[in-house]
Amino acid sequence: xxxxxxxxxxxxxxxxxxxxxxxxxxxxxxxxxxxxxxxxxxxxxxxxxxxxxxxxxxxxxxxxxxxxxxxxxxxxxxxxxxxxxxxxxxxxxxxxxxxxxxxxxxxxxxxxxxxxxxxxxxxxxxxxxxxxxxxxxxxxxxxxxxxxxxxxxxxxxxxxxxxxxxxxxxxxxxxxxxxxxxxxxxxxxxxxxxxxxxxxxxxxxxxxxxxxxxxxxxxxxxxxxxxxxxxxxxxxxxxxxxxxxxxxxxxxxxxxxxxxx
Amino acid sequence: xxxxxxxxxxxxxxxxxxxxxxxxxxxxxxxxxxxxxxxxxxxxxxxxxxxxxxxxxxxxxxxxxxxxxxxxxxxxxxxxxxxxxxxxxxxxxxxxxxxxxxxxxxxxxxxxxxxxxxxxxxxxxxxxxxxxxxxxxxxxxxxxxxxxxxxxxxxxxxxxxxxxxxxxxxxxxxxxxxxxxxxxxxxxxxxxxxxxxxxxxxxxxxxxxxxxxxxxxxxxxxxxxxxxxxxxxxxxxxxxxxxxxxxxxxxxxxxxxxxxxxxxxxxxxxxxxxxxxxxxxxxxxxxxxxxxxxxxxxxxxxxxxxxxxxxxxxxxxxxxxxxxxxxxxxxxxxxxx
Numbered sequence: 001x002x003x004x005x006x007x008x009x010x011x012x013x014x015x016x017x018x019x020x021x022x023x024x025x026x027x028x029x030x031x032x033x034x035x036x037x038x039x040x041x042x043x044x045x046x047x048x049x050x051x052x053x054x055x056x057x058x059x060x061x062x063x064x065x066x067x068x069x070x071x072x073x074x075x076x077x078x079x080x081x082x083x084x085x086x087x088x089x090x091x092x093x094x095x096x097x098x099x100x101x102x103x104x105x106x107x108x109x110x111x112x113x114x115x116x117x118x119x120x121x122x123x124x125x126x127x128x129x130x131x132x133x134x135x136x137x138x139x140x141x142x143x144x145x146x147x148x149x150x151x152x153x154x155x156x157x158x159x160x161x162x163x164x165x166x167x168x169x170x171x172x173x174x175x176x177x178x179x180x181x182x183x184x185x186x187x188x189x190x191x192x193x194x195x196x197x198x199x200x201x202x203x204x205x206x207x208x209x210x211x212x213x214x215x216x217x218x219x220x221x222x223x224x225x226x227x228x229x230x231x232x233x234x235x236x237x238x239x240x241x242x243x244x245x246x247x248x249x250x251x252x253x254x255x256x257x258x259x260x261x
Numbered sequence: 262x263x264x265x266x267x268x269x270x271x272x273x274x275x276x277x278x279x280x281x282x283x284x285x286x287x288x289x290x291x292x293x294x295x296x297x298x299x300x301x302x303x304x305x306x307x308x309x310x311x312x313x314x315x316x317x318x319x320x321x322x323x324x325x326x327x328x329x330x331x332x333x334x335x336x337x338x339x340x341x342x343x344x345x346x347x348x349x350x351x352x353x354x355x356x357x358x359x360x361x362x363x364x365x366x367x368x369x370x371x372x373x374x375x376x377x378x379x380x381x382x383x384x385x386x387x388x389x390x391x392x393x394x395x396x397x398x399x400x401x402x403x404x405x406x407x408x409x410x411x412x413x414x415x416x417x418x419x420x421x422x423x424x425x426x427x428x429x430x431x432x433x434x435x436x437x438x439x440x441x442x443x444x445x446x447x448x449x450x451x452x453x454x455x456x457x458x459x460x461x462x463x464x465x466x467x468x469x470x471x472x473x474x475x476x477x478x479x480x481x482x483x484x485x486x487x488x489x490x491x492x493x494x495x496x497x498x499x500x501x502x503x504x505x506x507x508x509x510x511x512x513x514x515x516x517x518x519x520x521x522x523x524x525x526x527x528x529x530x531x532x533x534x535x536x537x538x539x540x541x542x543x544x545x546x547x548x549x550x551x552x553x554x555x556x557x558x559x560x561x562x563x564x565x566x567x568x569x570x571x572x573x574x575x576x577x578x579x580x581x582x583x584x585x586x587x588x589x590x591x592x593x594x595x596x597x598x
Contacts, residue, residue, distance in 0.1 A: 052485050072493045076491025081489035083489075088481050089480075090536030092535070093535070100490060148482075
């Protein structure tokens with residue numbers, strides 16, 4: 001059984017279906033990456049999976065239990081979500097923000113801080129623990145949000161579900177790679193990980209399974225080899241995309257041919 | 262911790278000064294003696310002139326000032342947390358404007374002459390009723406977002422202010438004066454019964470605010486993130502707004518509108534102890550009590566033989582202070598982005 005399963009999700013806003021009969025399966029121990037052009041419905045699908053957004057049709061099950069049968073708190077113990085918008089309203093310290101991920105666990109005093117520090121060490125941001133979150137850059141703020149997500153699902157195990165919505169959007173290459181490596185690490189500890197990502201090459205490198213979305217529908221689901229097909233990607237994105245083999249790894253990049261001036 | 266001790270000492274000192282000074286001067290040792298006698302042997306205002314002045318006028322007034330300041334500041338701290346905005350104030354959800362409508366009705370129709378409880382009761386009902394109206398009107402598709410709350414608040418505030426203006430227009434000269442002065446805030450004529458009732462409401466509201474303060478922190482992440490972290494956002498926001506409106510309503514019921522306390526105190530404390538409501542809520546109670554005690558001292562002493570409206574002082578001190586803090590806050594935020 002999938003750790004998290006969305007079936008037939010449909011979301012309409014003002015008569016337009018922004019999500020149309022979409023399915024998503026997140027398996028334990030696997031990283032599933034959702035790709036697709038802007039407005040394809042990737043974030044909406046993730047929000048439906050997270051229980052943040054209710055679909056007009058379709059159902060969401062976590063470990064076979066319908067999302068609606070779980071309380072906000074029960075759900076928070078099983079799945080953590082990293083939103084696109086990671087800004088924090090007040091200048092809390094980085095440690096405090098990460099410790100907010102522990103809210104639902106009712107830790108003993110000090111225990112939440114310990115888990116928070118552990119999560120910060122995992123992503124290499126322990127030195128920032130006492131900085132005010134409002135003084136960090138966009139990419140650093142995203143890293144802190146990722147640490148908060150890790151803190152929330154600690155201890156990571158078979159029942160953990162992690163959903164990340166464009167986690168690396170504002171990050172430099174080093175931070176982005178570290179984040180995706182950590183996502184793989186969480187999967188290796190048993191978690192089912194779902195990520196929305198724009199970087200096709202990174203998606204091909206880090207995913208066990210890819211979900212390609214287009215105009216609110218799931219266009220293709222499968223292994224990296226199944227989905228990373230030049231003709232398919234070029235059509236869906238409306239722009240030429242190359243898929244090639246580099247030292248045994250599938251690489252994906254936009255085709256760039258510049259005419260000499 | 263240090264801030265708490267400093268505020269505690271400041272509160273005791275300001276209360277002591279507050280009950281000592283005035284047209285009838287009582288030395289601090291006389292005050293303490295009278296307090297000791299009253300607590301040990303029962304209150305007898307007839308025992309001496311000192312006892313009479315202190316127990317029937319100054320003690321209840323000082324106690325009411327501290328309680329109201331604490332209630333307003335705690336309400337402000339919770340309000341800012343709930344809106345995830347350091348500039349939020351209880352008046353956004355219409356409590357002050359609603360209380361004014363209630364008070365204006367009582368003054369203009371002369372109910373206060375028939376029943377002394379009618380004024381605080383009407384102000385309280387007006388305040389809480391308006392807050393619920395704002396909440397109800399702000400719900401779009403089953404949920405109330407911060408934006409719709411603010412917009413509904415603006416609309417309801419405008420209607421309530423218009424209603425008060427109309428009542429003032431309808432009233433005779435003396436009732437007009439009463440409404441205007443009530444809106445400036447005053448602690449004159451505080452009675453023990455007022456103190457007791459305010460204390461009871463404040464105690465309940467304060468304990469409830471302490472209970473939810475950790476979860477209020479999480480709202481800083483934004484509604485969606487707070488919800489996925491395990492906080493029932495909608496329920497928390499509703500509960501917090503009930504507490505804010507009840508605390509503010511209790512404060513304005515006996516003393517009229519006192520501006521800026523709910524804005525200044527949590528904001529100043531946030532700069533010293535950080536934004537966590539774990540510290541902010543209890544310290545705001547102390548800070549608000551100190552601020553209003555000091556403001557009341559000023560109200561009674563700045564102009565000899567006159568009891569100025571206390572709202573003037575909180576606004577005179579609060580306005581510029583708020584601007585200074587606003588500039589500091591904004592420059593701090595900009596540095597980071």
